[in-house]
Amino acid sequence: MPADEFRRHGHEIIDWIADYFDHIEELPVLAQIEPGELKAQLPPTPPESGEPMETILADLDRLIVPALTHWNHPSFFAYFATSTSAPGIFGELLSAAFDAKSMLWRTSPASTELEEVTLDWLRQMLSLDQGMTGFIYDTASVSSMHAIAAAREGVELRIREEGMSGRADLPLLRVYASEHAHSSIDKGIITLGLGQRSLRKIPVDAQFRMDAKALAEAIAEDKRNGIIPFCIVATVGTTSTSSIDPIPAIVEIGEQHAMWLHVDAAYGGSAAIVPEMRHVLAGCHRADSLVLNPHKWLFTPFDLSVLYCRHLDLLRRAFSLVPEYLRTPEQEKVRSGSDYGVQLGRRFRSLKLWMIIRYFGHEGLAARIREHCRLAKLFASWVEASPDWEVMAPAPFALVCFRARPAGMDATRLDQLNEGIMHGVNTTGKALLSHTKLNDQLTLRLSIGNIRTTEKHVKQAWDLLNHELIRLTTAGS
Numbered sequence: 001m002p003a004d005e006f007r008r009h010g011h012e013i014i015d016w017i018a019d020y021f022d023h024i025e026e027l028p029v030l031a032q033i034e035p036g037e038l039k040a041q042l043p044p045t046p047p048e049s050g051e052p053m054e055t056i057l058a059d060l061d062r063l064i065v066p067a068l069t070h071w072n073h074p075s076f077f078a079y080f081a082t083s084t085s086a087p088g089i090f091g092e093l094l095s096a097a098f099d100a101k102s103m104l105w106r107t108s109p110a111s112t113e114l115e116e117v118t119l120d121w122l123r124q125m126l127s128l129d130q131g132m133t134g135f136i137y138d139t140a141s142v143s144s145m146h147a148i149a150a151a152r153e154g155v156e157l158r159i160r161e162e163g164m165s166g167r168a169d170l171p172l173l174r175v176y177a178s179e180h181a182h183s184s185i186d187k188g189i190i191t192l193g194l195g196q197r198s199l200r201k202i203p204v205d206a207q208f209r210m211d212a213k214a215l216a217e218a219i220a221e222d223k224r225n226g227i228i229p230f231c232i233v234a235t236v237g238t239t240s241t242s243s244i245d246p247i248p249a250i251v252e253i254g255e256q257h258a259m260w261l262h263v264d265a266a267y268g269g270s271a272a273i274v275p276e277m278r279h280v281l282a283g284c285h286r287a288d289s290l291v292l293n294p295h296k297w298l299f300t301p302f303d304l305s306v307l308y309c310r311h312l313d314l315l316r317r318a319f320s321l322v323p324e325y326l327r328t329p330e331q332e333k334v335r336s337g338s339d340y341g342v343q344l345g346r347r348f349r350s351l352k353l354w355m356i357i358r359y360f361g362h363e364g365l366a367a368r369i370r371e372h373c374r375l376a377k378l379f380a381s382w383v384e385a386s387p388d389w390e391v392m393a394p395a396p397f398a399l400v401c402f403r404a405r406p407a408g409m410d411a412t413r414l415d416q417l418n419e420g421i422m423h424g425v426n427t428t429g430k431a432l433l434s435h436t437k438l439n440d441q442l443t444l445r446l447s448i449g450n451i452r453t454t455e456k457h458v459k460q461a462w463d464l465l466n467h468e469l470i471r472l473t474t475a476g477s
C-alpha cells in the first residue's frame with residue numbers, strides 16, 4: 001500500500017473508531033443475529049484479486065458491526081464487564097506496526113525491557129513485594145497453566161525429562177482449588193497431562209470462599225494415601241460471585257506442606273491499585289505466583305494477562321529450550337520471552353499497558369475502579385431495598401449477584417422467572433447481563449467494569465429489570 005494511501009485510510013479508520021465510540025449507545029449490546037447469519041453473507045471462496053480498501057471498509061458497517069456483541073457498550077454488564085481505552089487502542093495499533101516477535105531479547109529489546117519495567121510499575125501499584133517478577137501471557141488461562149507447570153517442576157520428579165506416562169514410580173500429584181475456581185484451572189491441569197483426578201475441589205463457606213479447614217483436611221488425607229499435594233490455587237474474585245478465598249489462612253497451610261500457592265486474581269487483583277482496597281490481596285506477599293488480567297479491569301484491549309512469579313528460575317527450568325539457531329551471545333545476561341513459556345514468538349503487549357498507565361496514571365486508573373465499585377454498591381442497595389428482589393452474595397468488587405424473588409413462587413418458577421427476565425433484558429439490546437447458579441438457584445450477575453459506564457446506565461438496567469419482572473409476573477398471573 002503506497003504511503004499516501006496508508007495515511008488516508010489510517011485517518012479514515014481512526015475517524016471510524018471515534019464515530020463508533022460516539023454512537024455506540026445506539027447499537028444493541030448483544031448481536032441481534034442468528035447463528036450462521038454472517039457466514040451466509042460472506043463469499044465462501046477468497047477473492048482472486050485484491051479489492052479496494054473502500055469496499056473492505058464498507059463491509060465493516062454492512063456485515064461486521066451487526067454481528068458484533070459490543071463489549072465497549074456502557075450497558076455491557078455480563079460476565080466480567082471490561083473495556084478498551086484510547087491509549088490501549090493506540091498501543092495495539094503501534095504494536096501491529098512494529099510487528100515484533102519478542103522471542104529473544106535481541107529480536108525485540110524494546111518489548112523485553114518495556115515489559116520488565118511496566119510490570120514492575122504495576123507491581124508497585126498493586127503493593128506486591130519486589131520478590132514478584134511479572135511476565136506477560138495472552139490470557140489468565142495460559143498464565144495459570146504456566147504457574148502450575150512451574151509448581152510441578154519444583155517437585156523434582158524429573159517430569160520435564162521423563163514425562164508422566166509409563167512411570168510406575170510416580171504417585172498421583174494433586175492440585176487443590178475451591179469449587180468456585182475458574183474452569184481454566186481444570187483446563188490447565190488437563191493440558192499439563194496431570195489428569196482431571198489431580199484436581200481436588202474444596203468446598204466453600206456460605207460466602208463462596210474456600211473452606212480453609214476442609215483444604216487442610218483434604219491435604220492431610222491425600223498425604224496419608226500416598227498422594228503428593230504440590231499446588232493450591234486460591235482465587236481473589238471468583239467468576240460466579242467475585243468471592244475472595246481466605247489467602248492468609250491458605251498461605252499457612254501451603255507453607256506447612258511446602259506447596260506452591262498460585263493466586264488467581266485475574267479479575268479482582270486490579271482492585272488492589274485502589275489504596276483503600278489493597279486488602280483484597282492480603283496474604284499474597286507469601287504466594288508463589290499470582291495472575292492478574294489488565295484486559296479485565298485495567299482498560300487494556302484483549303489480550304494481556306500478567307503472571308507474577310516468585311520463582312522465575314522454575315518457570316524457566318520448565319520451559320527453556322534453546323536450539324542452536326536461537327543461541328545468542330547475550331543470552332545469559334538478558335531475559336528472553338521464549339524461555340518462560342510454550343510460545344516462541346510473543347506479541348509486543350507491554351506497549352499498550354505502558355501507554356495506559358502513563359495516560360491515566362495510577363490515580364486515574366484507581367478512580368475508575370473505585371467508581372465502578374461505588375456503582376455496584378448503589379445497584380446492590382436498590383436490590384436490597386426492593387421486596388421483589390434479593391442479593392445472592394456479598395459484593396466485594398463491582399459485581400452484584402441477585403435475583404427476582406416475588407412472594408409465593410417455588411424454586412422452579414423462580415429459576416424460570418429469572419431466566420426470563422435476563423432473556424427479556426438482553427433481547428432489548430439496551431443492556432446485557434449474564435447468570436450463574438448459586439446453591440442451585442439461578443442467579444443474575446451485573447458486572448460493572450466498562451470505562452464508559454455511569455450511574456445513568458446502571459439505573460437504566462435496574463429499570464429494565466423491573467420492567468421485565470412486571471411484564472413476566474403480570475403475564476403469568
Ligand code: PLP
Nearest residue numbers: 139140141182184237238239266
Ligand atoms: N480466572 C478467573 C477468576 C476468571 O474470571 C476468568 C475469566 O473470566 C479467567 C480466569 C480466565 O480468563 P482468560 O480469558 O484471560 O483466560
